[in-house]
Amino acid sequence: MSVALMLARHAWDMGEVPVAALAVRKGTIIAARWNEMEHLHDATAHAEMEVLRTCAVRASSWRLDGVTLYVTLEPCAMCAGALVLSRVDRVVYGAHDPKKGADGSVMDVLQHERNNHHPEVREGVLAAESRELLQQFFRERRKQVS
Numbered sequence: 001m002s003v004a005l006m007l008a009r010h011a012w013d014m015g016e017v018p019v020a021a022l023a024v025r026k027g028t029i030i031a032a033r034w035n036e037m038e039h040l041h042d043a044t045a046h047a048e049m050e051v052l053r054t055c056a057v058r059a060s061s062w063r064l065d066g067v068t069l070y071v072t073l074e075p076c077a078m079c080a081g082a083l084v085l086s087r088v089d090r091v092v093y094g095a096h097d098p099k100k101g102a103d104g105s106v107m108d109v110l111q112h113e114r115n116n117h118h119p120e121v122r123e124g125v126l127a128a129e130s131r132e133l134l135q136q137f138f139r140e141r142r143k144q145v146s
Contacts, residue, residue, distance in 0.1 A: 001070050001094060001126045007034045008072045008133055011047075014039065018137050021047035021071040023055045023064070023088075030067070031055045047071060048079035052086050063087050072130040074101035074123070080109035083119060090120040094130030 007020030011034035022032035033050035037043060048071055056062050068090040075083060075093065080102035083091055091110060093103070102109035103121055111118055 001072070001092065001130075003029070003032065004070045004072050004094075005126060005129055005133065007032055007047075008130070011035050012133070012137055018133050019047045019071065019073045021051045021069055023051050024068045024070065025064075025066050030058055044078065046076065046079050048075055049082060052082055052088075056086070065089060068092060070125075072126075073097050073134065074103050074105055075110070076100040077102040077107060077109050084110060084115050084117050087117050088119050090122070092122045092125050094125055094127045095134065096123065096127070 004020045004022050007022070008018040011020055012018040016035040016038050020032070020034040023030050031051045031054035033047050033054060035047050036045040036050060048069065051069060052064070055064050055067060064086045067088045069083060069088050070092045072094045074095065074097040075091065076097065077100070096105045098105050100106060103123060110121055
């Protein structure tokens with residue numbers, strides 16, 4: 001998760017909301033990305049989605065069995081749905097997202113009873129650091145606007 005936080009800081013430097021994700025299989029990082037919505041002009045360019053796309057290309061498969069995804073913020077509904085569909089084994093995230101979180105904060109996509117796949121979830125890893133980074137980013141943004 002510390003690597004994801006470092007990448008989230010890079011996202012901030014690039015003008016993006018500081019959220020980052022990385023995928024690990026058998027102890028090796030196979031993909032690491034950050035939000036790129038502003039850069040790519042794409043509402044789906046969340047860190048998780050970018051990591052899943054990269055992993056699928058590298059694995060030559062959309063099925064990502066054996067992958068643990070680390071992300072600094074609780075996945076939204078879009079990302080949580082993609083994580084379920086891609087068969088990621090485990091999701092580890094930092095801060096909860098009280099506005100869009102889909103692991104129980106607003107809705108529960110990751111563990112919904114009708115899913116045919118339920119990734120193991122570990123929440124709150126380096127949550128304070130992840131939350132503070134996001135809060136600081138948005139404080140800075142609000143200063144620039146006013």
